[in-house]
Amino acid sequence: MTKSLTHLERLEAEAIHIMREVVAEAERPVMLYSVGKDSAVMLHLARKAFYPSPPPFPLLHVDTTWKFKAMYDLRDKMAKESGMELLVYQNPEAQERGINPFDHGALHTDMWKTEGLKQALDKYGFDAAFGGARRDEEKSRAKERIFSFRTASHGWDPKNQRPELWNLYNAKKNKGESIRVFPISNWTELDIWQYIHLNDVPIVPLYFAEERPTYMWEGQLFMADDVERLEKLMGNKPEITNRSIRFRTLGCFPLTGAVESTAKTLPEVIQETLLTTTSERQGRAIDKDAGGAGMEVKKQQGYF
Amino acid sequence: MSEPIYQTEALIAEDIDAYLAQHEHKTMLRFITCGSVDDGKSTLIGRLLYDSKMIFEDQLAALETDSKKVGTQGQEIDFALLVDGLAAEREQGITIDVAYRFFNTEKRKFIVADCPGHEQYTRNMVTGASTADLAVILIDARKGVLVQTRRHSYLCHLIGIRNLVLAVNKMDLVDYDPKVFDDIVADYAAFAKSIGIESFTAMPISGFKGDNITSPSANTPWYTGSTLVEHLETVEVLSSVDAGKPFRMPVQWVNRPNLDFRGFSGLIATGSLKPGDEIRVVPSGKTSKVTRVVTLGGDLDEAVAGQSVTLCLADEIDCSRGDVIAIADNPPQASDQFESTLVWLNDDAMHVGRAYWLKLGTQTVSATVQQPKYVVNVNTMEHLAAKTLDLNAIGVVEIATDRPIVFEAYADNRTLGGFILVDKITNATVAAGMLHFSLRRAQNVHWQPTDITRAEHARLKNQTPRVLWFTGLSGAGKSTIANEVEKRLNLMNRHTFLLDGDNVRHGLNKDLGFTEADRIENIRRVGEVAKLMADAGLIVLTAFISPFRAERDMVRQMIPAGEFVEIYVDTPLAVAEQRDVKGLYKKARAGELKNFTGIDSPYEPPEVPEICVNTAEMSAEEAADYIIQQLLPLK
Numbered sequence: 016m017t018k019s020l021t022h023l024e025r026l027e028a029e030a031i032h033i034m035r036e037v038v039a040e041a042e043r044p045v046m047l048y049s050v051g052k053d054s055a056v057m058l059h060l061a062r063k064a065f066y067p068s069p070p071p072f073p074l075l076h077v078d079t080t081w082k083f084k085a086m087y088d089l090r091d092k093m094a095k096e097s098g099m100e101l102l103v104y105q106n107p108e109a110q111e112r113g114i115n116p117f118d119h120g121a122l123h124t125d126m127w128k129t130e131g132l133k134q135a136l137d138k139y140g141f142d143a144a145f146g147g148a149r150r151d152e153e154k155s156r157a158k159e160r161i162f163s164f165r166t167a168s169h170g171w172d173p174k175n176q177r178p179e180l181w182n183l184y185n186a187k188k189n190k191g192e193s194i195r196v197f198p199i200s201n202w203t204e205l206d207i208w209q210y211i212h213l214n215d216v217p218i219v220p221l222y223f224a225e226e227r228p229t230y231m232w233e234g235q236l237f238m239a240d241d242v243e244r245l246e247k248l249m250g251n252k253p254e255i256t257n258r259s260i261r262f263r264t265l266g267c268f269p270l271t272g273a274v275e276s277t278a279k280t281l282p283e284v285i286q287e288t289l290l291t292t293t294s295e296r297q298g299r300a301i302d303k304d305a306g307g308a309g310m311e312v313k314k315q316q317g318y319f
Numbered sequence: 320m321s322e323p324i325y326q327t328e329a330l331i332a333e334d335i336d337a338y339l340a341q342h343e344h345k346t347m348l349r350f351i352t353c354g355s356v357d358d359g360k361s362t363l364i365g366r367l368l369y370d371s372k373m374i375f376e377d378q379l380a381a382l383e384t385d386s387k388k389v390g391t392q393g394q395e396i397d398f399a400l401l402v403d404g405l406a407a408e409r410e411q412g413i414t415i416d417v418a419y420r421f422f423n424t425e426k427r428k429f430i431v432a433d434c435p436g437h438e439q440y441t442r443n444m445v446t447g448a449s450t451a452d453l454a455v456i457l458i459d460a461r462k463g464v465l466v467q468t469r470r471h472s473y474l475c476h477l478i479g480i481r482n483l484v485l486a487v488n489k490m491d492l493v494d495y496d497p498k499v500f501d502d503i504v505a506d507y508a509a510f511a512k513s514i515g516i517e518s519f520t521a522m523p524i525s526g527f528k529g530d531n532i533t534s535p536s537a538n539t540p541w542y543t544g545s546t547l548v549e550h551l552e553t554v555e556v557l558s559s560v561d562a563g564k565p566f567r568m569p570v571q572w573v574n575r576p577n578l579d580f581r582g583f584s585g586l587i588a589t590g591s592l593k594p595g596d597e598i599r600v601v602p603s604g605k606t607s608k609v610t611r612v613v614t615l616g617g618d619l620d621e622a623v624a625g626q627s628v629t630l631c632l633a634d635e636i637d638c639s640r641g642d643v644i645a646i647a648d649n650p651p652q653a654s655d656q657f658e659s660t661l662v663w664l665n666d667d668a669m670h671v672g673r674a675y676w677l678k679l680g681t682q683t684v685s686a687t688v689q690q691p692k693y694v695v696n697v698n699t700m701e702h703l704a705a706k707t708l709d710l711n712a713i714g715v716v717e718i719a720t721d722r723p724i725v726f727e728a729y730a731d732n733r734t735l736g737g738f739i740l741v742d743k744i745t746n747a748t749v750a751a752g753m754l755h756f757s758l759r760r761a762q763n764v765h766w767q768p769t770d771i772t773r774a775e776h777a778r779l780k781n782q783t784p785r786v787l788w789f790t791g792l793s794g795a796g797k798s799t800i801a802n803e804v805e806k807r808l809n810l811m812n813r814h815t816f817l818l819d820g821d822n823v824r825h826g827l828n829k830d831l832g833f834t835e836a837d838r839i840e841n842i843r844r845v846g847e848v849a850k851l852m853a854d855a856g857l858i859v860l861t862a863f864i865s866p867f868r869a870e871r872d873m874v875r876q877m878i879p880a881g882e883f884v885e886i887y888v889d890t891p892l893a894v895a896e897q898r899d900v901k902g903l904y905k906k907a908r909a910g911e912l913k914n915f916t917g918i919d920s921p922y923e924p925p926e927v928p929e930i931c932v933n934t935a936e937m938s939a940e941e942a943a944d945y946i947i948q949q950l951l952p953l954k
Contacts, residue, residue: 022347022428031627032586035571066615068576157418180449187746286335
């Protein structure tokens with residue numbers, strides 16, 4: 016008797032199939048790489064999809080300059096190991112205007128990430144960009160297609176999406192238009208963790224608990240990753256205490272809340288995740304803008 | 320609140336490794352829920368998520384606030400709010416697109432496609448159903464089997480979903496009366512039989528109260544069947560059915576990192592494979608043996624349906640994207656004419672005779688559609704005559720592709736029988752199709768090889784064949800200029816032939832009128848004739864309004880690259896109308912002539928014609944001289 020595939024085997028096969036379709040049909044694909052755990056799984060899947068060839072597209076990191084040091088380290092290591100070209104893009108305008116998470120709030124995300132992504136895609140002429148978004152993350156994501164079309168100005172029109180039937184993806188597009196492709200749409204957070212566990216996928220150590228320097232800001236716990244820079248911007252040195260913390264999600268260090276934890280191994284992290292009662296994106300401020308519809312508005316403007 | 324919850328929280332807390340081992344071996348079931356607007360779909364899904372702890376505390380807090388603000392359940396939690404996603408929908412209070420949700424039980428992971436109940440959204444339901452193993456058809460116990468129930472069941476059956484659950488919902492509102500349940504089931508059974516549904520599983524539930532969702536309800540002691548979740552946990556999934564069929568893998572990509580490695584990557588559609596198995600590449604028919612099944616984690620001893628793999632073969636045989644690798648002694652066939660069911664998904668109705676892209680598996684070809692044999696009224700299942708397919712219409716249509724594709728009947732193989740049609744200009748996915756069978760015609764008509772090739776015809780005439788395609792409004796001067804160009808070519812000792820719109824309509828196309836479908840067919844035939852003449856080595860000039868970009872492109876595709884020259888005779892409508900050589904504009908303006916290009920039928924100008932002449936600025940002679948200059952040298 017032939018064996019039944021497990022849910023992770025099916026999800027993996029689906030993601031690989033999607034990546035190969037894009038490579039076969041797009042002219043210039045790229046993989047967006049944010050160094051988070053979802054990105055780690057995406058990179059691993061890409062390596063599997065094209066093995067023994069290296070994945071036939073570059074990695075693009077749309078950098079805000081405010082990521083954790085440990086993220087930059089892993090990024091460079093993984094690019095080297097996978098044999099892929101790494102492109103790092105920092106929005107020059109945001110750079111020049113000194114846009115930062117403290118003084119500029121929502122503008123920080125808009126300039127560095129939304130605008131930065133659009134600029135990078137235009138600069139290199141990518142017509143298909145892989146992203147690690149999942150449908151379980153947020154309500155408006157639940158309705159997004161796996162192949163999500165963007166106009167030449169990167170807009171998303173939720174009313175005008177192409178129907179997606181079976182595993183047939185229509186990758187035809189007009190000049191200037193591009194596709195965002197989400198191969199792990201059907202994965203849940205637990206699936207991601209379990210896949211990392213089963214496949215020994217390298218992830219940033221910040222996901223595991225350790226004694227780290229921390230400070231409190233607006234009622235949330237943060238890690239003092241670059242104290243000098245923090246002090247310069249906040250105007251005063253925050254009160255730093257060592258605590259055993261880890262992160263459920265990784266972004267810009269001044270925007271990413273930490274949780275107190277003792278989970279030092281992957282099973283412990285998964286255990287904690289499963290028993291936790293706050294949802295994943297809550298550590299990030301981004302979804303809360305513009306009432307309940309934060310992410311939907313951002314996507315119409317071109318955010319991933 | 321219902322008991323028990325699905326995730327063994329105690330196990331997570333006490334022995335995470337054991338829990339992970341359990342989760343690792345779960346299988347996955349994809350299902351859809353369908354029902355009318357108020358049947359309680361969103362509430363049921365919200366309930367499944369809630370009971371499986373897929374709602375976190377902060378979401379729950381938001382849910383409680385929202386329930387009080389916009390909920391429809393008074394002070395109680397409105398589970399539907401968890402599920403209704405986009406802002407616009409929340410305001411309208413309806414779901415308008417397919418949304419995918421996830422939850423786990425101890426045995427399985429589930430992906431639910433939430434499908435809307437509105438008539439105009441047939442396309443969303445078909446989309447959601449296309450990946451589903453099972454469908455939950457919801458019925459409001461107070462209302463019984465409705466028109467929508469029939470429609471949804473028909474669509475599920477059409478898409479080939481074999482596991483149907485009839486969930487008679489809101490039993491709490493009919494006092495859990497078994498008679499209500501039995502009557503609805505009997506009513507539905509009669510309907511199901513009439514459309515060919517072989518079996519279904521009926522259960523009395525309440526999504527709102529939680530009856531028979533995760534545990535047997537004390538309110539329905541007369542019901543002894545399984546609960547909804549038990550049923551979902553045990554039905555057979557599609558991929559295990561597919562694993563028992565003959566081996567087929569459409570090739571997605573050829574993996575060639577260096578000269579020593581050549582692998583064929585794809586997702587196995589059906590069957591299983593071991594190294595050493597004899598395979599056949601279709602359509603070429605070449606055979607070889609599988610030497611390795613390669614993955615990053617090491618070579619596999621066996622690969623089954625649903626896995627994405629890379630195969631290495633013993634022989635260097637031709638095989639590329641679009642080919643299908645199949646078990647050698649039982650391969651699928653190839654054909655270029657089919658009967659198929661089409662579900663039309665686009666606002667722009669089907670254009671009979673127009674060429675669309677057809678994508679099936681990893682094959683993309685050009686395909687034309689004929690007038691429907693019939694369309695199905697999805698409310699009554701009646702077969703009706705129709706000239707075309709409009710948005711959400713379902714019909715049976717004959718399709719011809721420009722080259723043979725590897726296929727199987729949809730009923731046998733979803734991957735090799737299901738396809739989409741894509742508009743060549745807008746790139747929209749306009750239809751979903753399910754192949755029934757190949758038409759005998761295609762199987763029995765073969766190409767007869769001839770010894771004198773088109774190159775030899777051309778060499779004898781000492782010229783490169785061309786198709787000079789003049790397009791433009793009526794009265795633009797196409798025929799006059801084409802005539803001048805032919806005279807000049809004749810003086811240069813070129814072998815030419817001029818196909819003129821009016822002349823062709825006296826003979827070859829005298830059966831055609833001026834409807835959109837007839838105009839498309841007119842151009843198709845002229846294209847075929849021009850192609851034959853070009854094959855014979857001639858320089859062909861055609862003078863047809865040919866108003867639609869898609870048809871001009873269709874002809875361009877028929878002719879070898881570089882030989883098709885699109886010449887746009889650009890004349891403003893006002894100028895053409897003023898000339899009105901044949902008095903046609905006057906008639907059209909008076910309403911005596913229907914479908915007249917420029918008046919009540921559109922003209923789509925070429926985007927990048929090879930040659931463009933403006934007759935408001937040039938005489939016919941000047942235009943002809945200019946065209947000749949552009950064509951030189953004519954070797």
